[in-house]
Every structure is written in C-alpha cells, then in structure tokens.
Amino acid sequence: MKFAPSALQTADDSADTGTRQIRDALRDAIVERRLSPGTKLSESDVGNLFNVSRTLVRAALQALSYEGLVSVEKNRGAFVAYPSPEEARQIFAARRLVEPGILREAATRITPSQIWQLRHLLLEEGRLMGERGQTARRAEIKASGDFHLTLAAISGNVIMQRFMDELVARSSLVIALYGQSTISSCGHSEHGNIVAAIERNDLDEACRLMLDHIAHIEADLDLRERRGFNLKEALEL
C-alpha cells in the first residue's frame, strides 16, 4: 500500500505543462482585456495559434470555464465570459464577504519583508498610473489586481488565495464590460491607505478601507441591463 505524496505540495496541480501554458496565456489575455467579452474561442483557431492539437486547447478552455472566465455552450463552442449585471453584483458581494477576512488574517501574519513587497507593488502601480498608452494601462490593471492577490497570498491560506484569483480575474472582466470612468481601475491611493492601516496595526480601519475600496470600484460600474444579454447579438452588430 502506498500513499499519494501529492497532498503536501502546492494546491495548484499544474499537471500538464502544455495545457497550463495555453490556459495562462488565455487568462492573461482575458484579464488584461486584450480579448473582449463574448469573443469566440474556436478550438481549432487557438490550437493553430499555439501549434498544438485541439485536445490541449479543450482542456485549457475547460479549466478557464471552471474559473468563470470563459463560458462553454454545448455544441456551440467557448466564448470569453460575458458576465451579466447580476453576476457582476454577486462577484463584488463575494469580494466584500471574503476580503475583510483575508485582510485580517494577512495582517496578523505579515512580515516586514512582505510589507516591503506590498509597498513595492504600490510604487509600481503609481509609476504605471503616470504613463500613457494601452500597455501601461493594462499593466496598471494587472498591478491593481496583484495588490489584492498578494494580500491573499500573505494570508497563507492557499484555498482563499485560489478563490481570490478567480474573483479578481472575473472583476477585471466586469470592469471591462461595465466600467464607465476612464480613469477606471482601483483608486491607487486607497491601496496605500490600506497598507498604512496595516502597518499601524489598525485592523478595523484597514477592513473599513477595504470595504470602501470595493464599494468604490463597484460604484464606478454601470450595471443597468443592456439588452445585449444575448451575446451573439452584441457581437454581430
């Protein structure tokens, strides 16, 4: 009798490197908004693009569907997810529900080097905010999400970390769809305030700031029902 030694290693299986590569590439493209919601992801096309067979592409798409970034419809194919306003609300409701808890846990476990890491992230974020251009904007989006992800990583809970991965990615999709302010993305200063509160060890204030922060992001959305609920129509206009 032998035991599976897998249990102790990282939660992310990352079984086949081929699939993982495609999955990560597609996810990055979606999160950074290079792929618009509703875009069809044909298995053959993606396969040709990566010079692999449909098998691996299919696995990657299935994985992304599990993360809520693509939606696969039986006998119709896979599309970049097109979250409904209701879905968007639920995503942010979930974030309001979990992020304060993650923040509390992270704050109690944080080390000086990790605080430095957070500050470094903020610096990078601020630098990108100053720049112009699509690339800088994308990098800014990513950095802004990385702040929340790093907090989850610091909390030390792999499960919550994975969950936040999903929530942040889907948030990006929602912002891409419904965000109205051109400045968009998280208010940079709010991140800084949260770090400051953590350093002061003022957890209640940090949580309050986090909730405000999430509320601000959501407040920037225009979540009215667009008749484009049928994504096919929206695309073919």
Place this chain on the structure above:
Amino acid sequence: MKFAPSALQTADDSADTGTRQIRDALRDAIVERRLSPGTKLSESDVGNLFNVSRTLVRAALQALSYEGLVSVEKNRGAFVAYPSPEEARQIFAARRLVEPGILREAATRITPSQIWQLRHLLLEEGRLMGERGQTARRAEIKASGDFHLTLAAISGNVIMQRFMDELVARSSLVIALYGQSTISSCGHSEHGNIVAAIERNDLDEACRLMLDHIAHIEADLDLRERRGFNLKEALEL
C-alpha cells in the same frame, strides 16, 4: 422527495452530459467515502466502468482536480485527494471566514418556505442519526453537509454557493481521514440552534453559533502529522 443542493441549477455550466455524469458519480463516491483517499483512479479502469473512452474520464478527473477532490500528478495519474493536516486547517479556516457572511446574507433573504426546507433537512438528519450502519452514516455525513450548502443556496450568491460546494466536499474528505469521534459529523443540535436563531432574527447569535459549530467539527479532528509515506520505518518495526 429528495433535495440535491449540489446539483441544483444553472450555476454549473457543465456542458457535456457524459463528463458530468462521471464527475458527479466520482464526486459522490469520494464524498460519501466509498473511495478512500489515495486510491488511484486509472483512466482506463474508470472508462471501462462507465463504458466510455478515456477522453471523457480525463475531463472528469481534471474537473475534480479543480475542486480539490482529486489530485493528478504528471505522468503518474489521478488519485483521490489525500488532504494534508495543513490543508485541512486551511479548509476550516476558509469556512470560518466565509460561512458567517453567507449566513448573514441568507438570513436576510430567507423565505418561510426556505425555513421549512431547512427544518425538513434537520428532520432527515435526525432520523439518520438514529439509524445504524455504514449507509446511514454516509447519508448522515451528506445530510449534514447539505445543511451548509442549502444555506449558501438561500444566500442567492451563486459564486459563494460554488465555493461552499467545494469546501463542504473537501471537509467530508478531511473528516473521513482525520475524524476520531465515532459519533463524528456535525453535532446535529447545533444546526437546529442556528435555524432557531435565524427564525428569531438574531443574526449575531446565529453567526456565533455557526463559528462554534465549525470549531467543534475541527476540534474532533486529529490533525497530527502522520508520516505514513515513510513506509520503510513502518515495516522495520
């Protein structure tokens, strides 16, 4: 009549019925402990069992791996997950983090018919507790999980619902592995107390009860590192 909170509605896309069937069958078998942690799930064997090709089995195993119920190792195959003590701790930490929030949300949205549904679940749970035998025990574990899942369903947040699906399933695995008390499973009365608190509209008390409840489950575990995989030592005794 039977409630199947895990299989309720549209939240899970799960396009292909073939894969879905295998996935659900395997998941039930794992959660109900008919498949022991560490058991190898050979693609060919499972495929023959279901009379389908490896392709579908592979997809199902991959899906289960995303839920944390199966761990796939490159070039080695898939095994029923064998959660480490650390993983177990993180699972319950995550539940402590999210369940109070879910409970609060559910309590504000709950309808009389849903309260009836919860009470029905409690009755069933109590009935199973009285019975003897492995089957009753398994059904009891399942029913006890269904309580938490139903609460998540009532909260109306599909995302949190899916997350709780995963957490409850993995908890079952952990309890199966590390639970020591023969009575095991959730204290039944605690579920009843929570429902009562909800009916009184005493949310703070309900949350407190929920946290206690989770703590009690975790307290029943023996999470000491058992190094089973150094089998040489075990044999040389």
Place this chain on the structure above:
DNA sequence: AGGCAACGTTTCGTATACAATCCTTCAGCA
C-alpha cells in the same frame, strides 16, 4: 420580393491510435 427548406460547411463531441514516461521485474555482477 420575402420566407422557408434543404444542403453544404464548419465546429464540436467522442473514440481511437501513437508516442513518451514511469514502474516493475529480472538478470548480472560484486
């Protein structure tokens, strides 16, 4: 001219085939 139906094309769903990797076993040697 417009709508409907049948056909062809494209894409997905599933099975099967081949290649790569790992585990087991058995032979050879110190």
Place this chain on the structure above:
DNA sequence: TGCTGAAGGATTGTATACGAAACGTTGCCT
C-alpha cells in the same frame, strides 16, 4: 546475498480521425 541496471509492461500525454450537431447559404416556392 544485496545492489545496480536494463528490458518489458503498463499508464499517461498528445494527436488525429470520424460522427453529430449547428450555422450559413442557396435555391425554390408562394
């Protein structure tokens, strides 16, 4: 006897092939 190493078998990784469903188009009928 105990260890090393290579061959064989078994299992997974990936690609390809074939059947089925859906979409677009064309042509006919009203």
